Amino acid sequence: MAKIKAIKNGSKKDVISLKAAILFRKKGYNASSMRELADNLGVEAPSLYNHIGSKSEILQNICFKVANDFNQQLSEVEKMAGNTMIKLETLIRFHIHMMLDSFDEVYVANHEWKQLEEPCLSNFLTQRKVYESRLIEIISMGIRNGELKKMHPHVAALIILSAVRSLEFWQRHKKNMNISALEDDMVTHLLNGIIK
């Protein structure tokens, strides 16, 4: 009899998506049942199908919403004026904020994309590959400009991406750390490694 409470500026589908992201992060996509998700929403499982098409559709929504956010920000950075360092700093800070603000969704996109069904899976993987290429191109340009050290841009990109991803592990230490100090530390550390 309970109803799904819609969030401000969000459909009930969005509420389901949000709760699903939390559940999928904690237990994994396949280990999360629709019954448990419904339970978390105070509702019976079949009721969910008034709002969503299928379980895998929820995963798709989560993964592609995250991918779109990252792609959009990357586009803005590409259009940005300024030197390579500022572009990279902007991008790194965005990654950090996404990881801290939309932790569950980003985590699920990073860990559960394998459970996407075709053709979504291929689509997602292509997007990741393209994102990586665009980041590498920004770094390459910085190397050509002489702004960055001579290095393999692929390696630099991976180090940056893996470092921001390590923030996953910081979730549990959140209370003990000053977030903005952490952010500055990480930006400095990563950029110092590649700036000339």
Added chain:
Amino acid sequence: MAKIKAIKNGSKKDVISLKAAILFRKKGYNASSMRELADNLGVEAPSLYNHIGSKSEILQNICFKVANDFNQQLSEVEKMAGNTMIKLETLIRFHIHMMLDSFDEVYVANHEWKQLEEPCLSNFLTQRKVYESRLIEIISMGIRNGELKKMHPHVAALIILSAVRSLEFWQRHKKNMNISALEDDMVTHLLNGIIK
């Protein structure tokens, strides 16, 4: 009628474990069925139970074998003579080799430990925490000695761990890259960031 071929110096249980690691890495633990694992071994699913106790036992074997390997190497490094840099270099190179030589097992231990059942789950998490603490202690000692820059040892440890973990993504580029050059690059890059 086909039989499970035992590997040199390995029981049939080990062969199952190995094939399971490959399957679990590709599809995830929960998305991998015993029937599919058996298929990969040329056998019917119930036949597996002549060699193993349960599906979750396989996951346990994979996760704790990896954990033991890392713990053992860490113990040797702690007993090592030499300065902090050499210790860290040894450890980083070991991580890289584990990632390249036992890719599937390490990947599964990193990605599927959540699917362990209690009390294995708690045991595993404790081991990870202790491992991290011991690494942090090595770094702290280096800072106290004046060998390393003044920095938060926790941050340094996470950057190192996340960087070697990023080698997961390198699997697919294996052919295009010189592995030992990559290893040297990564060691240099990581240590340059923290050495005084």
Added chain:
DNA sequence: TTAAAAAACTAATAACCGTTAGTTTTGTAT
């Protein structure tokens, strides 16, 4: 107040899962 639409419910289904039981085949050692 009433009709329509939205969203909850109960009941049920077909598919798949890990696993067990019981049996037959295969390999090994006397």
Added chain:
DNA sequence: ATACAAAACTAACGGTTATTAGTTTTTTAA
């Protein structure tokens, strides 16, 4: 050759899953 053990097989079970169908309740709008 024969006996024993190891390891394969078939058949099946109980449980869980996502999902559908059909119905009832709740909300919305006129």
